[in-house]
Amino acid sequence: MSVAGPLSGVTVIDMTRVLAGPYCTMVLADLGARVIKVENRAGGDDARQFGPFLKGKSAYFMSLNRGKESIALDLKNAEDRAVFEELLSHADVLVENYRGGTMEKLGYGWEVLHKKHPRLIYASASGFGHSGPYSHRPAYDMVVQGMGGIMSLTGHPGSPPTRVGTSVGDITAGLFTTIGVNAALLHREKTGEGQKVDVAMLDCQIAILENAIARYMATGQIPGPIGARHPSITPFEAYQCADGHIVIAAGNDALWQRLCEALEVPALAKDPRFLTNPQRTEHVGELKAVLEALLVEQSVAEWLEVLEVAGVPCGPINNVEQALTDPHVLSRNMVVSMTDPEVGELRMAGNPIKLSAFPDPTTRAPAPALDGDRAKILAELSARKEPVS
Amino acid sequence: MSVAGPLSGVTVIDMTRVLAGPYCTMVLADLGARVIKVENRAGGDDARQFGPFLKGKSAYFMSLNRGKESIALDLKNAEDRAVFEELLSHADVLVENYRGGTMEKLGYGWEVLHKKHPRLIYASASGFGHSGPYSHRPAYDMVVQGMGGIMSLTGHPGSPPTRVGTSVGDITAGLFTTIGVNAALLHREKTGEGQKVDVAMLDCQIAILENAIARYMATGQIPGPIGARHPSITPFEAYQCADGHIVIAAGNDALWQRLCEALEVPALAKDPRFLTNPQRTEHVGELKAVLEALLVEQSVAEWLEVLEVAGVPCGPINNVEQALTDPHVLSRNMVVSMTDPEVGELRMAGNPIKLSAFPDPTTRAPAPALDGDRAKILAELSARKEPVS
Numbered sequence: 001m002s003v004a005g006p007l008s009g010v011t012v013i014d015m016t017r018v019l020a021g022p023y024c025t026m027v028l029a030d031l032g033a034r035v036i037k038v039e040n041r042a043g044g045d046d047a048r049q050f051g052p053f054l055k056g057k058s059a060y061f062m063s064l065n066r067g068k069e070s071i072a073l074d075l076k077n078a079e080d081r082a083v084f085e086e087l088l089s090h091a092d093v094l095v096e097n098y099r100g101g102t103m104e105k106l107g108y109g110w111e112v113l114h115k116k117h118p119r120l121i122y123a124s125a126s127g128f129g130h131s132g133p134y135s136h137r138p139a140y141d142m143v144v145q146g147m148g149g150i151m152s153l154t155g156h157p158g159s160p161p162t163r164v165g166t167s168v169g170d171i172t173a174g175l176f177t178t179i180g181v182n183a184a185l186l187h188r189e190k191t192g193e194g195q196k197v198d199v200a201m202l203d204c205q206i207a208i209l210e211n212a213i214a215r216y217m218a219t220g221q222i223p224g225p226i227g228a229r230h231p232s233i234t235p236f237e238a239y240q241c242a243d244g245h246i247v248i249a250a251g252n253d254a255l256w257q258r259l260c261e262a263l264e265v266p267a268l269a270k271d272p273r274f275l276t277n278p279q280r281t282e283h284v285g286e287l288k289a290v291l292e293a294l295l296v297e298q299s300v301a302e303w304l305e306v307l308e309v310a311g312v313p314c315g316p317i318n319n320v321e322q323a324l325t326d327p328h329v330l331s332r333n334m335v336v337s338m339t340d341p342e343v344g345e346l347r348m349a350g351n352p353i354k355l356s357a358f359p360d361p362t363t364r365a366p367a368p369a370l371d372g373d374r375a376k377i378l379a380e381l382s383a384r385k386e387p388v389s
Numbered sequence: 390m391s392v393a394g395p396l397s398g399v400t401v402i403d404m405t406r407v408l409a410g411p412y413c414t415m416v417l418a419d420l421g422a423r424v425i426k427v428e429n430r431a432g433g434d435d436a437r438q439f440g441p442f443l444k445g446k447s448a449y450f451m452s453l454n455r456g457k458e459s460i461a462l463d464l465k466n467a468e469d470r471a472v473f474e475e476l477l478s479h480a481d482v483l484v485e486n487y488r489g490g491t492m493e494k495l496g497y498g499w500e501v502l503h504k505k506h507p508r509l510i511y512a513s514a515s516g517f518g519h520s521g522p523y524s525h526r527p528a529y530d531m532v533v534q535g536m537g538g539i540m541s542l543t544g545h546p547g548s549p550p551t552r553v554g555t556s557v558g559d560i561t562a563g564l565f566t567t568i569g570v571n572a573a574l575l576h577r578e579k580t581g582e583g584q585k586v587d588v589a590m591l592d593c594q595i596a597i598l599e600n601a602i603a604r605y606m607a608t609g610q611i612p613g614p615i616g617a618r619h620p621s622i623t624p625f626e627a628y629q630c631a632d633g634h635i636v637i638a639a640g641n642d643a644l645w646q647r648l649c650e651a652l653e654v655p656a657l658a659k660d661p662r663f664l665t666n667p668q669r670t671e672h673v674g675e676l677k678a679v680l681e682a683l684l685v686e687q688s689v690a691e692w693l694e695v696l697e698v699a700g701v702p703c704g705p706i707n708n709v710e711q712a713l714t715d716p717h718v719l720s721r722n723m724v725v726s727m728t729d730p731e732v733g734e735l736r737m738a739g740n741p742i743k744l745s746a747f748p749d750p751t752t753r754a755p756a757p758a759l760d761g762d763r764a765k766i767l768a769e770l771s772a773r774k775e776p777v778s
């Protein structure tokens with residue numbers, strides 16, 4: 001079921017639910033790992049209940065869990081615990097996204113597991129991490145988007161609070177956890193030693209604040225929401241055209257001059273208000289008015305053609321349908337499909353890590369039914385002739 | 390200068406500029422890699438010119454390039470090319486973020502480099518990747534935020550276009566590239582084979598659309614902007630209190646009941662409009678009105694205390710200053726400092742990947758001056774007794 005990749009031969013025991021953890025193990029699976037979901041017997045991964053549904057199955061769950069296997073275990077039952085421990089003894093990586101303290105209550109905290117399985121890599125993606133005053137608190141994406149500062153930077157001045165439209169709180173934690181797992185696998189390959197990877201969703205929000213932190217630390221001024229523009233590069237914004245908005249990102253003086261030529265207003269490039277990037281940023285509102293007075297005369301498509309010929313970075317504001325049908329996106333194999341035995345074909349995002357040593361398949365194996373791989377997994381364990389992988 | 394980590398002993402030649410590539414090599418450095426920036430002689434990395442400045446130095450550049458080394462080389466000059474090629478012969482990884490085709494023009498495309506350095510890992514983080522119709526086009530963060538769909542999901546219905554307040558177009562590409570580099574290092578450790586990692590910023594935007602893709606593929610309906618709430622979980626939103634907004638994320642029925650008890654309106658949990666998550670999502674506007682009528686009576690701080698005791702996931706909407714002074718964020722060592730010889734202390738985001746086998750230092754070495762490590766690097770190369778690492 002696994003795809004071929006640099007993690008082929010790596011077995012991941014996946015106790016994660018909903019998004020941050022399953023996103024991490026999805027990326028690991030896309031890189032070739034075998035991922036075995038260990039789900040509870042009471043319905044399994046919560047995301048199985050998140051709509052919309054196709055023939056009763058969650059499209060969201062199916063996308064995030066493509067190509068994984070599933071076994072349902074009750075970790076308060078002695079027999080199931082024995083199966084779980086047997087699975088761990090053949091595994092390379094354990095990933096979980098419970099809140100801090102839960103694994104210890106189950107008797108599977110890092111200290112215990114490391115003693116028993118010194119080569120096992122233990123990765124945790126939790127809301128607040130395994131240390132600090134909030135470590136036992138629950139979190140969801142939006143809680144850390146609010147606490148971590150990104151919501152204070154997103155939206156228009158004066159508008160109500162604005163959440164980033166996808167779950168960047170979960171997804172960035174999933175990505176940092178994946179980086180940690182891969183680095184730990186490399187370390188183990190060299191030393192034989194397993195280690196713990198502790199990633200907190202809130203920490204990851206701090207890690208992606210980039211220029212907002214630099215601006216605050218350098219000036220003491222608290223950055224606010226910036227609408228649809230860059231805080232310190234101009235012109236770098238969404239502008240109104242006849243039939244919608246266009247994004248123009250002229251990141252340096254040469255591109256600014258090229259933009260003025262393409263708009264057939266070469267004199268604008270010599271306007272003393274707009275000569276340098278700091279001056280353009282100081283007069284950002286005036287510049288926007290001047291540019292939109294020109295841009296509003298033609299359509300987005302017409303301007304895209306003009307600016308692309310001129311080599312000025314620009315683009316449309318696509319909705320999800322437009323993004324997913326863009327010929328470049330399709331040519332990069334960023335929309336892959338899986339065929340579920342009941343639902344039929346479902347299309348989903350592909351793997352953005354393109355590797356020269358491995359193919360980038362256009363299809364994925366379906367997501368597992370709850371406990372759908374029990375017989376096979378138990379047979380492998382009882383055979384014991386060779387590791388699960 | 391490097392920190393100790395799972396990538397200790399790995400040498401990265403870093404030709405990247407601005408954000409996506411430097412973010413990748415910053416994470417690699419935080420994991421222990423030695424990173425040598427190869428900059429042009431005409432001012433080096435563009436980000437050295439991005440304000441705000443401290444004693445003439447960019448705070449933004451210093452944050453992203455902490456602990457790296459710098460040598461300035463003109464890759465059109467034969468002598469400098471010889472130095473560059475000597476550097477490559479001792480390196481493990483090359484990272485670049487030029488637009489597609491630039492490395493080939495310099496004579497350093499993947500095919501050429503792989504033939505000469507079969508163990509070298511070549512990683513590219515570009516706007517559109519190295520294949521497909523747009524591969525030679527320039528891109529900046531906001532262009533891919535617009536094209537990739539995330540801007541169509543961010544903001545309030547009817548509001549003007551809204552950019553995510555940090556550069557998620559660059560940062561997610563940096564993270565996926567880091568994952569690819571680590572996976573390729575693991576593969577090389579096992580097989581001796583280097584490979585190319587090709588990551589496109591636009592592809593990464595598709596990869597993070599998560600539930601928006603699933604909703605579109607399952608229903609054919611194009612998702613729109615959703616303000617400050619989750620599209621399919623309710624209550625999961627920012628709500629008005631007496632003195633500001635609070636985020637409440639009651640992700641399942643048990644949390645919803647707990648919320649009603651904490652607000653001292655247990656009857657609300659039995660209201661037929663709000664019994665299940667699908668019903669609450671259908672009546673999201675009515676529910677918001679009911680909740681805000683209660684919440685507006687007290688302050689955010691008062692409600693946070695009540696809801697935390699009740700175990701309901703919640704949080705404030707922090708600005709950058711509040712986020713960076715939060716006691717939990719500080720206890721997780723998510724604000725580290727470096728001491729620049731001219732500027733003095735500058736604080737910046739820490740590393741969110743906490744590893745049990747390595748310390749998480751509270752300081753970082755400063756960012757390099759342009760060409761600041763030339764003498765040392767050239768001496769190492771001429772010594773040649775051992776590899777650069």
